[in-house]
Amino acid sequence: MVDEKKKFLKIILILSLIIITWFVYLEYFKKDKSSLSKSINPTTKIEDKTVYNSNIIKDINYTSRDLKGNEYTLVAKEGEIDLKNNDIIFLTDVTAYIKLVKNSELIVITSNYGKYNTINYDTIFSKNVKIDYVDNIITGDYLDFSMMKNLLIISQNVVYKNLENTMKADVIELDTISKDTKIFMYNSNEQVNVTNIK
Structure with missing residues (x-):
């Protein structure tokens, strides 16, 4: 009985860790990549005041x-x-x-x-x-x-x-x-x- 509870707690902890990691990835890393790709200039000779x-x-x-x-x-x-x-x-x-x-x-x-x-x-x-x-x-x-x-x-x-x-x-x-x-x-x-x- 105690072993089953330990196994169940381990599974919940692992699932929680995976979910937290996924949310952190979505919140920080994916946003950084999308903003970085938007800031890349596809043309090289446009003046700085380009919007x-x-x-x-x-x-x-x-x-x-x-x-x-x-x-x-x-x-x-x-x-x-x-x-x-x-x-x-x-x-x-x-x-x-x-x-x-x-x-x-x-x-x-x-x-x-x-x-x-x-x-x-x-x-x-x-x-x-x-x-x-x-x-x-x-x-x-x-x-x-x-x-x-x-x-x-x-x-x-x-x-x-x-x-x-x-x-x-x-x-x-x-x-x-x-x-x-x-x-x-x-x-x-x-x-x-x-x-x-x-």
Whole structure:
């Protein structure tokens, strides 16, 4: 009888210990792991004032340089990390600055929205896109920029203005280094509309 009571007490003590250990683990260690995982920054070039809320990032500022020293800075009011691909961020109220070493020129791009690849820095700008460089302003609805290729391709309702002319076209391709520009229509039977300002 005494042995059975001892066995029963041992079993209760062991069960109590297991339950207490389980609660301590849940209360302290699991919380620490979850808070630690939330504090890990999936992107490396976001400024300190970034605020995390789910997959939303506020006040984004990325800066990158190519091997020649050309600098690309991307600023956005807000970004949302793509849940299917953490390398992609969808941006709102976007401004980009391309600073070229060769001639110290600055190309400024603005748009309502953007899609940024944090690995290769490729950026797609959309809605109310505007490129401003030297005495040239180009507007359109869609812009694809590749830093690796040094190429801007703007399309959809494209208007190109400089001090002398206004041109309307389907697509403008601009090499950011050489400044070589191709202006063309999708339909080869249509012509680029050019208006002389002077």
